[in-house]
Amino acid sequence: MSAPVDERISDEIEALEAILLDDVVIKKVDGIPKIIETVVHPSTGDDVDQQYVCVTLEVKLTPKYPEDSPDVALRNPRGLDDETLATINSQITKRLKECAGQSIVFELIELIRENLTESNLPSGQCVICLYGFVEGDIxxxxxxxxxxxxxxxxxxxxxxxxxxxxxxxxxxxxxxxxxxxxxxxxxxxxxxxxxxxxxxxxxxxxxxxxxAPPFSLTAELKALQKHMAALLARQIARGGVVGMGDTGPPPLTITTASDNEDEATNGATCSTAPPPKPPAARPAVKDSSSERDSAPGSPQARAPYKGPYRGFNRRGKPGRRPRGAPR
Incomplete structure (x- = not known):
């Protein structure tokens, strides 16, 4: 069985629901209101398109509210910079101290709405051009x-x-x-x-x-360029630079048998230097098995297969589970 709700809290919630209608959300636990949440917009009359900023007010009611101040948080700010949010939070803290022991939620909503009306212009930068919003911008x-x-x-x-x-x-x-x-x-x-x-x-x-003034190479940019050049030289000395002028090995490439044949043919026709002499072979003990393996017609003497790769043989075999079948 849920505990009785303070009459002052019930009256405050009824007033909020009557004024804000569907714009306020009351979250309850075992029938007791715990959190009051609403999105606050600036006052622009009936012109919703002129509301450029907003913020969500979340009020957590403490067990001894309204004698004790509730926990207040601003969530999901839109069009507000950190300085404006800090100003609103400081005013909320001050108002909570002044109105201790009273129902405070509606006053907090009005306080935030006044600040949003004064700051009804997006702050910060346009993420596309990185320029700020000033008077005269569309x-x-x-x-x-x-x-x-x-x-x-x-x-x-x-x-x-x-x-x-x-x-x-x-x-x-x-x-x-x-x-x-x-x-x-x-x-x-x-x-x-x-x-x-x-x-x-x-x-x-x-x-x-x-x-904006035209770009000019300032002393600060020159110092930054010098610093970056020193970092680049250090990376080159340590062998950690990959980019223009890189003399390292070429990247790994995937070739086919026909590519290898073409490369060998081109090398034979275009090269003018004599082929290098093979290294002298070490004397080895004759082995009848090795001679037998290297004899004409043996599997080891066959030419390597250079045809197209046809993948694995996936034909069904007796006793083999088909792909996708249950185990």
Missing amino acids: FIKTKCYHYFHSHCLASHLIAGEKYYQEELDKLPNWQQVQAPPYKQTCPVCRCHVSCDVEALKRAPHPVESTT
């Missing part, structure tokens, strides 16, 4: 809450479709028919996205890409 938010400059995402999707088509053309016709069609995916999490590539392509380039 960017897009995917369903998985990842952000890219519109022009960058268009270039990425066009290149991805081109690569897919090139790989598809290498397949035989029967595999091309069975291959699935190309699907647009998020560059970060590979989730399926649906974008109008032509509309994205018409967007301007990122602002920072047009205003």
